[in-house]
Amino acid sequence: MTYLFKLALKNILRSKIRTVLTFLILSFGVGIYILFACLMAGFDKESIVNVIDFETGHYKVRSANFDEDQPYDKDGSLANAMAVKERLRNLDFITAMTERLMFLAEIDNGVDSIPVVAIGIGPDDNTVFNLKKYVKTGGLEPGGTIIGKALADDLGLQLGDVTFLTFRNQQGMYTSVEVLITGLIVTANPQVNKASAFINLDEAQQLMNTRKVTEIALKTDAFFKVKEYEPKIKAALSDVDARVYSWEKLSEDFRALMTMKRKFQNVLVLMIMIIAIVGIINTMLMSVFEKKREIGTMKALGFTDKEVQNLFLVEGALIGVAGGLAGLVLGTLFNAYFAFVGFDMDAMFGEEDFGMPVMGVVKSVWLAGAYVNAMVFTLVASVLASYYPAKKVTKMEAMECLRTVQ
Amino acid sequence: MLLEVKNLSKTYYSGKIPFQALRAVSVSIAKQEFTAIAGPSGSGKTTLLNCLGTIDRAESGQILLEGMDLMGQTKNELAALRKENFGFIFQTYNLIPVLTVFENVEMPLKILRRFSAAESKKRVLAILAKVGLQGLENRRPLELSGGQQQRVSIARALVKNPKIIFADEPTANLDSANGEAIVDLMRELNEQEEATFIFSTHDPLIMKHAKRIINIRDGMIVS
Amino acid sequence: MRHVITLSLLLYLLPAHSRAAETASDIIRKVDGNQVFSTETFKAKMVIAKDKRTLTKTFYGYGQKQDMKSFMEFTNPEDKGVKYLKLDDELWIYFPDADDVMKISGHMLRQGMMGSDISYEDMLENDSIEEKYDSRLLEDKQVDGRECYVVELQAKKPDVTYDKQVIVVDKVWYIPLEIELYARGGRLLKTMKQSEVQKLGERFVPMRITIRDMRRRNSQTVVTFEEIAFDGKVPAKVFTKGYLKR
Numbered sequence: 099m100t101y102l103f104k105l106a107l108k109n110i111l112r113s114k115i116r117t118v119l120t121f122l123i124l125s126f127g128v129g130i131y132i133l134f135a136c137l138m139a140g141f142d143k144e145s146i147v148n149v150i151d152f153e154t155g156h157y158k159v160r161s162a163n164f165d166e167d168q169p170y171d172k173d174g175s176l177a178n179a180m181a182v183k184e185r186l187r188n189l190d191f192i193t194a195m196t197e198r199l200m201f202l203a204e205i206d207n208g209v210d211s212i213p214v215v216a217i218g219i220g221p222d223d224n225t226v227f228n229l230k231k232y233v234k235t236g237g238l239e240p241g242g243t244i245i246g247k248a249l250a251d252d253l254g255l256q257l258g259d260v261t262f263l264t265f266r267n268q269q270g271m272y273t274s275v276e277v278l279i280t281g282l283i284v285t286a287n288p289q290v291n292k293a294s295a296f297i298n299l300d301e302a303q304q305l306m307n308t309r310k311v312t313e314i315a316l317k318t319d320a321f322f323k324v325k326e327y328e329p330k331i332k333a334a335l336s337d338v339d340a341r342v343y344s345w346e347k348l349s350e351d352f353r354a355l356m357t358m359k360r361k362f363q364n365v366l367v368l369m370i371m372i373i374a375i376v377g378i379i380n381t382m383l384m385s386v387f388e389k390k391r392e393i394g395t396m397k398a399l400g401f402t403d404k405e406v407q408n409l410f411l412v413e414g415a416l417i418g419v420a421g422g423l424a425g426l427v428l429g430t431l432f433n434a435y436f437a438f439v440g441f442d443m444d445a446m447f448g449e450e451d452f453g454m455p456v457m458g459v460v461k462s463v464w465l466a467g468a469y470v471n472a473m474v475f476t477l478v479a480s481v482l483a484s485y486y487p488a489k490k491v492t493k494m495e496a497m498e499c500l501r502t503v504q
Numbered sequence: 505m506l507l508e509v510k511n512l513s514k515t516y517y518s519g520k521i522p523f524q525a526l527r528a529v530s531v532s533i534a535k536q537e538f539t540a541i542a543g544p545s546g547s548g549k550t551t552l553l554n555c556l557g558t559i560d561r562a563e564s565g566q567i568l569l570e571g572m573d574l575m576g577q578t579k580n581e582l583a584a585l586r587k588e589n590f591g592f593i594f595q596t597y598n599l600i601p602v603l604t605v606f607e608n609v610e611m612p613l614k615i616l617r618r619f620s621a622a623e624s625k626k627r628v629l630a631i632l633a634k635v636g637l638q639g640l641e642n643r644r645p646l647e648l649s650g651g652q653q654q655r656v657s658i659a660r661a662l663v664k665n666p667k668i669i670f671a672d673e674p675t676a677n678l679d680s681a682n683g684e685a686i687v688d689l690m691r692e693l694n695e696q697e698e699a700t701f702i703f704s705t706h707d708p709l710i711m712k713h714a715k716r717i718i719n720i721r722d723g724m725i726v727s
Numbered sequence: 728m729r730h731v732i733t734l735s736l737l738l739y740l741l742p743a744h745s746r747a748a749e750t751a752s753d754i755i756r757k758v759d760g761n762q763v764f765s766t767e768t769f770k771a772k773m774v775i776a777k778d779k780r781t782l783t784k785t786f787y788g789y790g791q792k793q794d795m796k797s798f799m800e801f802t803n804p805e806d807k808g809v810k811y812l813k814l815d816d817e818l819w820i821y822f823p824d825a826d827d828v829m830k831i832s833g834h835m836l837r838q839g840m841m842g843s844d845i846s847y848e849d850m851l852e853n854d855s856i857e858e859k860y861d862s863r864l865l866e867d868k869q870v871d872g873r874e875c876y877v878v879e880l881q882a883k884k885p886d887v888t889y890d891k892q893v894i895v896v897d898k899v900w901y902i903p904l905e906i907e908l909y910a911r912g913g914r915l916l917k918t919m920k921q922s923e924v925q926k927l928g929e930r931f932v933p934m935r936i937t938i939r940d941m942r943r944r945n946s947q948t949v950v951t952f953e954e955i956a957f958d959g960k961v962p963a964k965v966f967t968k969g970y971l972k973r
């Protein structure tokens with residue numbers, strides 16, 4: 099076996115361009131796969147951070163009347179925010195709370211009118227959310243609003259321009275208010291960029307003619323401890339009209355979408371790998387036919403069919419392992435760039451978001467699983483890919499092989 | 505008797521059309537013979553050699569190697585048998601191009617797995633010296649002339665001291681001077697190494713080097 | 728006539744206008760009285776102008792005043808078979824392509840009906856003017872050469888759709904020729920103009936209504952009635968959801 103191994107190695111090391119090419123394709127495929135997997139994991143991490151930082155906080159407390167299918171349509175506001183906060187104050191893992199009032203409105207410039215979600219945020223909003231991270235220019239000032247940059251572009255508005263928010267207040271009366279655009283926001287969520295307007299909570303309440311809020315958002319000392327904290331929060335609020343939503347629950351749809359996209363991406367990766375495998379099969383088949391006379395000679399010299407077959411299997415496996423290893427190195431090099439420098443979404447796609455839940459510079463992560471997958475997959479795949487060509491060798495008669503003219 | 509062939513017949517089929525290439529051939533080969541199988545093109549020389557060398561199967565008759573019948577053996581048994589007992593020299597040399605001269609000659613020893621690295625190296629170098637290829641051990645086959653390649657191939661066939669060496673037209677690809685040099689070499693080794701050679705040729709110049717000539721015509725031995 | 732008692736009470740309490748002529752409430756009451764009918768049947772055309780594009784849609788429909796029911800079906804090729812059914816404060820739409828009846832609710836209510844400047848919300852408007860608004864007579868004005876009263880309605884409480892309405896009423900026909908709808912905060916949101924008034928029996932009927940959403944400067948919607956008849960017989964079955972899917 100060691101001799102077969104050495105022979106196979108020599109075959110590869112002294113081989114033709116075709117083998118080199120297969121090796122390159124394979125290593126490139128593996129490299130791309132690793133980069134892809136790590137980058138995607140980076141995207142995932144970043145997008146979860148985004149969702150928590152911007153949209154969900156760690157938990158939200160809403161009224162039991164809140165309609166999740168048609169949020170903000172009907173009055174689903176929290177009537178007893180004070181009571182809720184009072185009870186939550188006793189839970190020491192909750193590090194911050196803030197109230198938000200959301201309602202549906204239309205924003206217009208006198209020419210066009212676009213539906214938005216208006217979000218009233220308190221001065222302590224930054225204790226739970228990280229709006230600042232997404233505000234491109236300006237900030238929230240009294241009588242002002244922060245709107246999505248995309249929304250502003252759609253309406254031809256700029257920082258410092260005046261716009262109108264029109265909505266029906268708590269009692270149903272049309273209310274229209276002139277607001278100054280004091281900030282522009284860019285998030286990874288196009289929905290937010292195109293359809294949201296942040297205003298001050300006290301102003302929002304005054305305009306809506308209500309003292310209520312839509313939700314209380316919470317921050318805890320460890321966002322991942324949902325299983326531990328959620329029941330405690332629920333228990334604390336069992337006697338008030340409140341429903342508790344964890345970030346996991348709030349981002350369910352979004353994460354489901356992410357998983358779906360992932361499946362699609364996996365198909366792409368699979369295609370790369372299939373191409374690589376077809377490459378191996380092709381190389382090995384060509385090699386078998388090309389080496390027909392050699393095969394005949396070896397059989398004449400006393401190699402058994404099995405030995406010759408193994409020689410080709412080992413050769414395929416070696417190409418696989420070598421290609422795989424080179425791919426790991428290549429993938430590591432590729433990924434190193436994105437892990438340290440990062441992937442600039444804006445530079446890459448500009449304003450186009452492709453529904454990616456991230457923006458700005460996304461840094462790739464190191465995903466050990468991707469390395470294991472890549473290695474196992476290439477090894478198994480290349481042995482399997484060599485199996486058929488090698489099997490063909492067995493069927494060939496020594497005499498027939500020797501007779502071929504080349 | 506080293507090798508006894510009795511009533512060996514071989515039929516080829518091209519599609520459904522049968523062609524009888526060997527018709528009840530009987531022949532005996534003694535140890536250390538240097539036998540040429542002679543005959544015109546298409547007479548069945550290659551077929552006979554292949555059947556004797558067990559790289560092709562005859563459909564009837566007997567091939568006895570030192571009394572043991574080879575006809576009923578399995579593929580694997582035959583492979584083991586060739587490994588131990590037979591050497592081959594081909595018209596087209598059939599060296600492994602990715603291996604060096606040394607590695608090519610070493611191959612039969614390697615698969616025998618009987619020799620230590622040192623011993624096999626000694627043997628390879630010795631046989632290479634005998635065929636006159638000292639200093640070329642690290643060349644690749646394609647870096648050699650046809651005559652040199654055939655010498656490598658002879659060395660490869662001889663290195664394990666097989667009982668019989670089959671050589672199908674070993675000189676056909678060489679010019680006459682080189683061809684004669686090769687048969688001379690074979691003859692020399694036949695003497696020195698006590699090796700048994702059966703080779704085919706249709707070249708009268710080569711034939712005259714043989715100790716014994718078996719004439720074959722239309723798949724039948726003629727004397 | 729809705730809430731006659733409330734109205735008369737209201738009239739009683741209203742400060743008498745200096746001109747000793749009609750009070751704002753009288754005018755509103757007369758306007759309202761002018762719209763008394765039990766059923767209506769109509770055929771109309773709606774032209775939606777947006778920027779430089781115009782869309783023309785045709786439809787027919789029935790209305791039943793008392794239960795605030797109405798039914799409409801579009802007949803222009805693009806929207807053929809689209810039907811609306813209004814039952815009190817619910818609005819249903821039927822799309823023939825999807826063969827599905829859907830209730831319009833939530834944020835959809837804010838959208839314009841078939842892309843027009845008439846929102847679904849407007850279609851559902853059932854506010855009673857006498858009950859919910861204080862009325863006041865402003866200075867008279869002429870519209871298309873006709874003498875008109877100008878009545879300003881100010882919401883009493885913030886639980887009506889519009890904080891303020893200004894209604895310009897023809898002095899002879901008692902038909903509003905212009906209506907301006909204001910949001911809380913004083914902004915003019917919508918205007919409605921009624922013109923091409925015709926006499927149908929005893930009744931004066933505007934055949935053309937122009938609606939503009941002031942937040943969308945470059946758009947307007949004009950509804951022109953091609954046929955209209957009152958108090959005829961309307962099959963009760965058209966006001967059922969089952970009829971939508973027929």
Ligand SMILES: Nc1ncnc2c1ncn2[C@@H]1O[C@H](COP(=O)(O)OP(=O)(O)OP(=O)(O)O)[C@@H](O)[C@H]1O
Nearest residue numbers: 516517518523525544545546547548549550551552
């Ligand atoms: N695979 C095959 N199928 C059909 N016929 C074959 C096959 N191999 C050889 N033959 C036929 O068998 C006969 C003997 O062939 P063989 O190759 O043994 O002749 P040869 O004496 O070696 O000729 P040459 O001197 O040209 O090498 C020829 O007539 C040839 O056409």
Ligand SMILES: [Mg+2]
Nearest residue numbers: 549550551673
């Ligand atoms: Mg021949």
